[in-house]
Each structure stands twice: as C-alpha cells, then as structure tokens.
Amino acid sequence: MPRIGDPAPAFTATTTQGEINFPADYAGKWVILFSHPADFTPVCTSEFITFAAMQNQFAAYNTELVGLSVDGLYSHIAWLRTIKDKITFRDMKNVEVNFPLIEDITMEIAQKYGMIMPGEDSTKAVRAVFVIDPTGVIRAVIYYPLSLGRNFDELLRVIKALQTAEHFAVATPADWRPGEPVIVPPAGSCSTAKQRMDGHIDGIECEDWFFCTKQISADEVESAIRTV
Ligand code: BEZ
Secondary structure (H helix, E strand, C coil): CCCCCCECCCEEEEEECEEEEECHHHCCCEEEEEECCCCCCHHHHHHHHHHHHCHHHHHCCCEEEEEEECCCHHHHHHHHHHHHHHCCECCECCCCCCCCEEECCCCHHHHHCCCCECCCECCCCCEEEEEECCCCEEEEEEEECCCCCCCHHHHHHHHHHHHHHHHHCCECCCCCCCCCCEECCCCCCHHHHHHHHCCCCCCEEEEECCEEEECCCHHHHHHHHCCC
C-alpha cells in the first residue's frame, strides 16, 4: 500500500478521456487520484456531481482530478451520460464529468494503490483519496468506507494547506483555512526558543517555545498558491 512520501506507483490506463500514463502525464501538477466503489450507485453519483462541479476550483490551485473504479469503460460512459441527463443533486444538474475516470476491471491499479479493503468489500474499491504533488510524490492519503460520501471542501482545504505549508515553510493547525495563523517550525536551538519566548522575533506569537504561530493573510496565501 503506497504511503505518504512514497512515489505514486506508475501505471497506464484506459479512461473516459483516453489513455493516461500516470503519474508522468501529470508532471508539474498536483493530482487527486480517487477511487469509488461502483458506477450507478447513489453516494458515488453525488460525489461525482460534486467533484465535477468543483473541478475549476481545484484547477485554480493547479490540481487535476482522476477517478477510478473496478467497472469497465462502457459502464463509466453510460453512468456519466446518465448523471448529465437525469440526476440533480443539491441543485446541481446537467453536470458533465470532464476529468478522466479509469476503468480497472482487473483491479490491478486498485490493488497497487491499496484501494481494495476486503474487510469492507473484496470486489469494490473503498473511497480512497491520494493527493500527489507535481513531482509525483504522495502527499496525503484519506480513506472513507463505502457508505460515507467524502467532504469535498475538506479535499480543497487539504490542497490549499499542503501548498501553503510548502510555499511558506510552515505547518497548518487544526481546521486551518487561508487567512488564519500558521505554525512556524519548532525552535531548533535553546537560543531561538528563548528569543521567541522573550518576544524578540517580529511577527511570531508564542504560546510556549514549541508552539509559535504567525499571521499570513488570505490574500498572501491566495496569491502564492492560486494559479488562475
Ligand atoms: C453508493 O455509492 O451509494 C454505494 C456504493 C457501494 C456500496 C454502498 C453504497
């Protein structure tokens, strides 16, 4: 099972948008590679409508979406047509899914990525999410069971937080959103710890020597990480 920090396992696949060579085709971009249990199922349908409706929001942060299930290509095509023609979810309707949906009938890719969890279901992928950076390294992994639809605001927050952490060399605290204080790296020496606690470092607020934050405005964050 690939872990955070590992290179994303490579594969070639047939998708609803043609062949892809992963992750090479996505070099220079962030990618959310996600699996869903099955086509023509309601929770998955609600997720695809939501993801497709938010595709431009992810693209604004240089992030592409790639879906996968162990269904075949014609099932995928029929399901995506049905979604566009017939399904409304939370006032979203006529939604066209333009990101690639991988066919994986052999389960080869799903197995490679640890998306099959036999305790949950041995013939379907769970709702896995792999966030992969522009160099092809896995930066976050999130799993949900079959019955639980994902929170897409959280996935966008994860993208923004990872990019912010990288750009500003900081970490992001619980429930962080752009504009809220970020965590500065721990003091690496006794003298830095003392300076921080004495209030001698401008722009840094410390609760204790190991817990210091600084403010980065939402505008600064957005202008650093937003690409369009
Ligand atoms: C669903 O997407 O609705 C679903 C898929 C597999 C099992 C249970 C629910």
